[in-house]
Amino acid sequence: MSLFWRVFLLNAVVLVAATTALLLGPVTVSTPALLTEAIVLATGLAVLLIANALVLRVGLAPLARLARTMTTIDLLRPGPRPAAGGHGEIAELIAAFNSMLDRLEAERAASSGRALSAQEAERRRIAQELHDEIGQTLTAVLLELKGVADRAPEPLRADLHEVQETTRNSLDEIRRIARRLRPGVLAELGLTKALRALAGEFTGPSLKVRHHIDPDLPPLNDETELVLYRVAQESLTNAARHAHARNADVRLRHLPRAVELRVRDDGHGIRQAPEGAGIRGMRERALLVNANLELGPAPGSGTEVRLTVPVTERNTPA
Template sequence: MPLFWRIFLLNAVVFVTATALLLGPVTVSTPVLVTEAVILAVGLAAMLIANALLLRIGLAPLQRLARAMTTADLLRPGTRPAAGGHGEVAELITTFNTMLDRLEAERATSTARVLTAQESERHRIAQELHDEVGQTLTAVLLDLKHVADRAPEPVREQLHQVQETTRAGLDEIRRIARRLRPGVLEELGLTSALKSLAGEFSGPSLSVRHRIAPDLPPLSENAELVLYRVAQESLTNTARHAGAGHVTLTLERTPDAVELRVRDDGRGLGGSPEGAGIQGMRERALLIGADLALGPARDSGDGDTGGSVPARGTEVRLTVPLDPPAAATHSPAAATHHRSQ
């Protein structure tokens, strides 16, 4: 029975009963006697309690639905509210769950298209940097060497300094191109790509250790790309914002998944909101049905930190299931990435 009719009929029963009692054995005197006032108060209290219980029971599913609405996040798919209640209440909850399913599917599809376009654009920019700017600077270096070999001594020293500056710019362009388009990932695989990535971020102020298990199962190209990009974004955030001195990058196999962990000893997340980089990592994780978790670094006691990372800082954990959903495995991003190679 719909909620409206249940409330209406309960009120009707209470009012009809009260009216019948007033017309029959129960009368009200003037002035009102104490016993009559007590009977009326008890009747009123019974009516209010009955209405409160019915509203509490009938509206409880709506309260759960309201909480689900306020906490719903398309980047963090969670459990759906149970379709409790009766009539239009259950229908409303079922409709809301269907709407969430549709929104998550549409978000995943649009995100796949956006990330596919982003990877294609990165590939194009990296190619142009390598073929156009890189070749131009290489030609400039050769011309400078040719001129420096024939220049007098005072000018030759200055030309050598210009050569070093140009060579440093060329190295920086090549480094940017490698980050935009992980050629080592396509050519040598995920393990070599992550080791190379850890080496790129290691320097005087930041030590990046890596522990990559040798028994990793075969992964799809899209899953390897997501793992690489999440590791890259995590190391970038650590180098720019964490103020960390040590980072540990771990990739290992669990019974039913492959898990990537990037743990640092920096200042931690604090109460800062998630930026575009973290949102991008969550969107990439959704494409392959993976779970992304960020929080304070925990000292797991498994020895993967080598004693260099204490139990503080930030940990990024990406768990990629070995049997991902079919929709994620055959996402547009995977197909387009495969065609781009």
């Protein structure tokens, strides 16, 4: 029964009972009303109001829960759906809202997948151009500088060697950028060696990265491995660039029916800072493989990023 009919019938029952009592009972209303008559009328009115309040509170409680869900919903953080409680049109409204959320999340995941695929293609193109165009150009410049330095008089030779060293460092940096844009080691050697190489790439004078990877990882498809790699890469980038961490730990382990990636650092932590494009990108990638992404303070200090990927047919090779 709908809320309208329940309220209407309750009011009708109370009014009919009151009318019957006035018609058949010995009760009369004097002019002016006596105290006992006023008490009877006030009691009847209070019973009517209390009954209406109870019916409305019980009937509208599912709508209040739905309103709270609507104000806190985040498509990047899927959560439990509100239960389709209530009766009649209230249950239908909650069911329609849940169905709308399912469609929105599916469309968001599909659009994010297309955008991230285009982003990966653009990264590969830029990495190829950096390697083929700028890399080869700087290599030629290094050879030219070597020839000039060999023929230059002694006072200029030291300056030319310094220019050579600067150019060589620039070439190495361009190669590192190209490797980050296009993780060729992931396609060639697999996720385990790619994460080890990533940890070694971020390890330097200001940051030490340790890695612990289970040897018995289940087979994962290319998309899932890329999501795990990119989340680890973004987490280490945040640890080095924003958190100013001194140590970071990358762990990849096999759980029952899931794979968990955990990146922990000892930096400043996320505190109350709003989530930036990097974290939103990690959440979008997690949605692509139906994974759960959690970010929070690490034990002691710093930040911990935890990505749990279920091992299902969707995330394993066909």
